[in-house]
Amino acid sequence: MHNITIDGMELQVPSGTSVLDAARRAGVHIPTLCNLEGYPAQGACRVCVVEAEGARNLVASCATPVREGMVISTNSKRVRAARKTVTQLLLSEHDADCQYCERAEDCELKELAHTFGVRELPFSGEKPPSKLDVTTPALFRDPARCIKCRRCITACNDIQAVGALFPQYRGYQTQMAPAFASDMAEVACVQCGQCAAVCPTAAITEMSHIERVLGALDDPEKHVVVQTAPAIRAALGECFGMEPGTLVTGEMTTALRKLGFDAVFDTNFTADLTIVEEGTELLMRLKAVLQEGKEAKLPQFTSCSPGWIKFAEHFFPEYLDHISSCKSPQQMFGALAKTYYADKMGLDPKNVVVVSIMPCTAKKFEAQRPEMSDSGLTDVDYVLTTRELGLLIKMFGFDLTKLDSGEMDAPLGISSGAADIFANTGGVMEAALRTVYEIVTGRVLPMENLHVKEIAGLKGVKEASIVLENVVPDWSFLEGVEVRVAVAHGLGNATRLMERIRSGEAQYHFVEIMTCPGGCIGGGGQPRFTDNSIRERRIAAIYAEDEGKQLRTSHTNPAVQQLYEEFLGAPLGEKSHHLLHTHYEARGR
Amino acid sequence: MNDPADCAALHIRVPSAGGASSHILKESLMATETHVEELEHIEELDAIIAAGQGTAGALIPVLQKTQQLYGYLPQTALRRIAETLKIPFSEVAGVVTFYSYFTTVPRGEHTARVCLGTACYVRGGKEVLRGLEEKLAISPGDTTEDRHFSLEIGRCFGACGLAPVVMVDDVVHQRVNPNYINELLVQYAVRDDADETEEPS
Structure with missing residues (x-):
């Protein structure tokens, strides 16, 4: 522990803490355009500079660890002037027109310029290269608006392990881009949009469908x-x-x-419908292996998250047969x-x-x-x-x-709480376990509030197992079987899990993978800026929505049952196979 | 979906012809399209990569040796390096494009690097560069048609006291006089077809 003083407040903080984090803990806001919670400091934007007593120059608080006796000023005249100048310098290379910009509402750079009283630009200089990349269906990239903070690089490489983006070239020519500044359609980009979720400006954002x-x-x-x-x-x-x-x-x-x-x-x-189809598919795979002595690919992987699907197609093509053939909801x-x-x-x-x-x-x-x-x-x-x-x-x-509260229309608007939790990491697995356990044993999942605690929350890779006992006669081959499941969110965590599965170190029957940290509630299209405290609050809201519903299991959704009676026939039936299932293709790196 | 016309709603910038971006465009085109031919010396390449496997920081030495092997860094070799060392291709390309030493286009037999660091710049580096551009009839980054000479700009070779300097291959030429470029080039068997009359005796 170190004793430090920030803006006159005396604090004790663990050694190794950055000045930025120490200030945050003390409730002191230091602006930053490049830092991402939980990831190493970039020191790229220089907006977070503070004055440390005894130091000749201002220091970047994100990249400066606390020292015993440190006296920090986060708001001195010198600090404010430096932040304003840094912001002006960033703006001088930021080739943008705020009035036309899709980030006008939530641009962090614009907000900073406003907050620090930037009302004119004393610098003018060379602008970065401009080559709009509109080659992918989901994302577009405009290097002219990029301030080289490198958050997208952290997201693409450290969080998602995709590695589509990396700084290319140097100096004014630098671009956060695919190899040799080629188009994103030419590389293994999974379109998850975590780059767009962390970008402080509009250098990467989604392709808009509003006009259409x-x-x-x-x-x-x-x-x-x-x-x-x-x-x-x-x-x-x-x-x-x-x-x-x-x-x-x-x-x-x-x-x-x-x-x-x-x-x-x-x-x-259709999330409820997915559980019925995907749960049946899992039971069929288990039946093939355990009862009929046939081959079936286990573990089965979930297929709801399109970023994960494309990721597997690029990086784990040997596992495509393991992924549920169910289309996403x-x-x-x-x-x-x-x-x-x-x-x-x-x-x-x-x-x-x-x-x-x-x-x-x-x-x-x-x-x-x-x-x-x-x-x-x-x-x-x-x-x-x-x-x-x-x-x-x-x-x-x-x-x-x-606005007043409205009700969704029938029949495609009726759903169970099990469908709500598809939004959270661990939710698809929990929904599947609720249904599969009930089908196999005839009893309700024996967990408090139907929640499988081991697989909830923001831990990167989670595991659980449940022993099936006193099963109904149809599923007698599952008597005493311990069903092992795993859950990963964020493709970096997924990669670590996949490598353990590939090496044989870990064995499961069913694995849920969601592309984005926290699951869909932390998706690349959600309101910015999403950090872990916001993820936790969205997750809590989703569990509350689930718990507030009468229907808690997918297979008991009357509208889904009606759909099978009127139209589909049976789960995995001919019509289901045609309309609700799909296939995957290896894509190369 | 994905109708390109949709981009009209976006604020589109058309890259200007020439200027800073054209160099990048050209190089990225070269890198992605031209050099997909069968790779020679595959066993030597694999030995170079194998020597770097499992070592942190192996990428740059592997790239240096690969460039020594081919004279440049072919796209297929870079892909092989990325795959074997388990480094994203974007990162390999990021390192290659960061260091001016690395090149993804075939070089000439000799490479002249004109230093434009501060000391060389103020002591006539620009004039030396212009002289070389005129004599070789190429621009920085290019190679003569006969693949004899390539021209590059360097950023300080640590010989500021001898400015302006030109590095040809691994030899540093000091206090280069822009009026005596031919004397420099003649050592590398560059015939001066351009203008016989100007050649000093």
């Missing part, structure tokens, strides 16, 4: 339906200044209806909206437009995969991120905080 959605809403020929992923309801409020972790399910429903969508549905519905919804729902409503599927609201950028990639057209049309037409929905609601002049 408006086009559909304004077309009287079109019947436009919308589905909302479970993670939206715990985050959309943040776009309207509400506390992170505020549930806005009802207000969001009302807003969507007021925007002019013809039906407001829930991706939760977004894609199941699209396929059913243009078949089952269109039929039921007497609509021409060609006039049905499916819009998804997703916490995710990779969903934009997933929607345009050529195989995602089993309805005979593109199953999901447009995908808006949570942020884009926030903008759209503002464009129409609605204030989410003042």
Whole structure:
């Protein structure tokens, strides 16, 4: 422990702590454009400079560890002047027009310039190279707006282990880019958008579908339906200044209806359906191995997270047979909206437009995969991120905080609490265990509040096991079997888990992988800026939504049961196989 | 979806012809398209990479030896290095593009690096560079058509007291007079076809 003084406050902090972290703990805000919680200091932006007594120069607080007796001033005249100059220097290389910029609302650089009273730019100099990269469906990159803070490099390499982005060239020519500043479509980018989630400016952000959605809403020929992923309801409020972790399910429903969508549905519905299909698939794999002595690929991996799917296609192609063939809930919804729902409503599927609201950028990639057209049309037409929905609601002049609560439409809007928790790391696994345990034993999952505590929370890789006892006769081969499961979130954690599985060091029956830290609630399309405390609050909100529902298990959803009776037949049946399942392709690195 | 017309909604910048970005565009094109031919000396390359495997910080020495082997860094060799050392290709490219020593395009038999560090700059480095550009009829980063000479800009070779300096291959030429470029080049068997009359005796 070291005794230090920050702005006159005496503190005791553990050695090794940075001055920045020590200040944060004392409630002193030091601005930074490059630091990411829990990752090594970059010292790149120089905005976090402070004055340390006895030091000749100002020091970057993120990269300076505390020393015994240190006296720090975070707000002296010299510090304020330096921060202002640093901000002006960053702006002098930032080739942007704030009035046209998609980050106008939440640009950290713009906010800093405003806060530090930058009202003019005394410097003008060489601008960075400009080459807009619009080659991928989900993300676009504009190096002219980049301030080289390198947060995206940390996200892409250290958090996600993808390695699509790295600093290329040097000096003014430096770009945070794929190899040799090539296009993102040419490299193994999984489109997760964690780069866009941490970017302080608009150097990387999502490809907007807002104009296309408006086009559909304004077309009287079109019947436009919308589905909302479970993670939206715990985050959309943040776009309207509400506390992170505020549930806005009802207000969001009302807003969507007021925007002019013809039906407001829930991706939760197909999340429940996913559990029925994917749970059955798992039981079939177990049956093949344990009862019939046949080969089946175990562990089975979840398939809901499109970033993980593309990651596996690039980096773990030998495991593609292990991934559940179930489409993600977004894609199941699209396929059913243009078949089952269109039929039921007497609509021409060609006039049905499916819009998804997703916490995710990779969903934009997933929607345009050529195989995602089993309805005979593109199953999901447009995908808006949570942020884009926030903008759209503002464009129409609605204030989410003042809207009444609405109810989603039947039948594709009915769901269980098990579907809600798809938003959280560990949630898909918990939902699957609730259903599989009940099918196999005839009893409710014997856990407090139906929660599998071992796999909840923000630990990177989590494990649990459950012994199946007193099973019903149909599943007698599972008597006494200990089902082992694992959960990873963030592709860096997933990579570590995959390597343990590959080496044989760890063996499981079922593994859940979510691309983004915290799961979908921390997705690349969520309101910025997401840190662990915000992740925890969104997760708590989602569990509250689950616990507040009468229905807690997917297979008991009456609308799902009705869907099987009226349309699909049985889980893994011929129609399911055609509409709800898919295949994967090795993509190379 | 993904209709390029959609970009109209974005604020699009068209890269200007020439200028700083054209160099990058050109090099990235070269790197991604030109050099995908079968790689020679594959066994030597694999030995170089194997020697670096399992050692932290092995990338730069491996790249240096690979460049010595081929005279430049072919794309296929870089991919092989990235895969074997388990380093993302973007990181390998990041290191290659950071150091002016590395090149992804074939070089000439000899490479002249004109120092434009501070001391050389103020003592006529620019004029030396211009002289070499004129005599070789190429720009920095380029190679003569006969692959005899390449021209590069360097950033300080640690010989500031001898400024301006030009490094040809691994020999440092000191206090180079821009009016006597031919004397320098003739040592490397560059014939002065350009202008016989100007050649000093």
